[in-house]
Amino acid sequence: AQTVTQSQPEMSVQEAETVTLSCTYDTSENNYYLFWYKQPPSRQMILVIRQEAYKQQNATENRFSVNFQKAAKSFSLKISDSQLGDTAMYFCAYFRNSGNTPLVFGKGTRLSVIA
Amino acid sequence: KAGVTQTPRYLIKTRGQQVTLSCSPISGHRSVSWYQQTPGQGLQFLFEYFSETQRNKGNFPGRFSGRQFSNSRSEMNVSTLELGDSALYLCASSLGGQLNTEAFFGQGTRLTVV
Numbered sequence: 478a479q480t481v482t483q484s485q486p487e488m489s490v491q492e493a494e495t496v497t498l499s500c501t502y503d504t505s506e507n508n509y510y511l512f513w514y515k516q517p518p519s520r521q522m523i524l525v526i527r528q529e530a531y532k533q534q535n536a537t538e539n540r541f542s543v544n545f546q547k548a549a550k551s552f553s554l555k556i557s558d559s560q561l562g563d564t565a566m567y568f569c570a571y572f573r574n575s576g577n578t579p580l581v582f583g584k585g586t587r588l589s590v591i592a
Numbered sequence: 593k594a595g596v597t598q599t600p601r602y603l604i605k606t607r608g609q610q611v612t613l614s615c616s617p618i619s620g621h622r623s624v625s626w627y628q629q630t631p632g633q634g635l636q637f638l639f640e641y642f643s644e645t646q647r648n649k650g651n652f653p654g655r656f657s658g659r660q661f662s663n664s665r666s667e668m669n670v671s672t673l674e675l676g677d678s679a680l681y682l683c684a685s686s687l688g689g690q691l692n693t694e695a696f697f698g699q700g701t702r703l704t705v706v
Contacts, residue, residue, distance in 0.1 A: 512694075514697075519699065520702075521697065521698075521699045521700075522682065522684075523697075524694060524695075524696075527694065568634075568635065578648065579625055579637045579640055579648055580625070580637070580684070580695055581637075582634060583634070584634035585634060585635075
């Protein structure tokens, strides 16, 4: 079974600084997607960034970028120029795109951005 | 385009009671998944419905059940509530099928069992 591990339960970063959240996963599949979701105190899960496993280029979305290391099964999220609004729980998730299987989530990293 | 709507937002129930939660997916989405979120266990998959059929099921007891209607709206039911069922229940909708590459979540229903 696929598993997703986030080894940092909590992190903090100063406003305007850069922070990296770690995620590793375990799979024998070759065709899959990886996601980072953000869950602020409002509880709404919001998709931050998505990476297709077949793409070598790392995905970027404005201040958010990933470091996808397929061989190492690592998928870290880098937040640049951190803002107070980035304070949230961040979940790494895996989705196998061959068959009808659900998203598999890590346990999350609580990020606090400090003014 | 309206997002995923979950009702109610908050619920307080007594042990032994049953509860029904509702999820209206984004228009055009045929897949609805349910997750239970607790501080200790994180997000755990309950089940997924696609075109009114349960397509996947997680490792939860039979007290947890669900269904999906022809308009893709879904309900989940928990019978004989236990204190440990207190959690945030999240619903996610997606297109389903081979285009199922992104899930959109509702704001969740916070269930407290006393």
